[in-house]
Structure formats: structure tokens, C-alpha cells
Amino acid sequence: MGEFSMATHPYQNYYLKVKPALICKAEELSMLGLGAVTEDDIWIYLVQKKWKRPSPEIHLYQLVSDILSISGSQFMTFMTIEAYRGPDLLGKLSQEEMKELLHG
Known part of the structure; x- marks a missing residue:
């Protein structure tokens, strides 16, 4: 997901404390069929979307x-x-994977 540094966010000092919740949510999203979601994927989503203004x-x-x-x-x-x-990610996806990503 780009050149994002997780260490630059003001909430980074909470990362280890909330890691169990991140892992739980990543597992839940994976079970919903969203592929292999990691706790870092969840953290990046939160920092870039929900926690833009800490x-x-x-x-x-x-x-x-x-x-x-x-x-x-x-x-x-x-x-x-x-x-x-991210053209790097798009270049790695097959046309079938891209259809699945866009249309569920």
C-alpha cells in the first residue's frame, strides 16, 4: 500500500496495546472473504481514513x-x-482477480 510509514502517526505508541484487536478484525475480514488481511492493513486503513486528524x-x-x-x-x-x-498492485492482479476485487 505505497510508501506509508506506520511510525509517523501520533497513535503509533498504542499499536502494541491494540494489536490483539487488529488481529481479531483482520481475521474477521479474512473470514468474510476479503482475502489475506493483516493487522498492518487494518492499521494503515485507520491511519489514512479514520484517524486522519488525531x-x-x-x-x-x-x-x-x-x-x-x-x-x-x-x-x-x-x-x-x-x-x-498503486500501479504496482494492479500490475500483479490478473483480470479475474481484478473483477473479483471490484465486483465482490
């Missing part, structure tokens, strides 16, 4: 709530947009 007074329970409330459609939309932006 709050200095954020609480751990709010981060966990954000993680667990991600829907499959929200995540899939993000991944599809990233696929359009």
Missing part, C-alpha cells in the same frame, strides 16, 4: 472501538481505491 486526548478504548467497528465494505472500498492508486 485527537491529543484519545483513549485506548476509543481506538479499540474504531478497530472493531470497521465494516467489510468500508475496508474493501479503501482497498479498491488503493489498488487504483
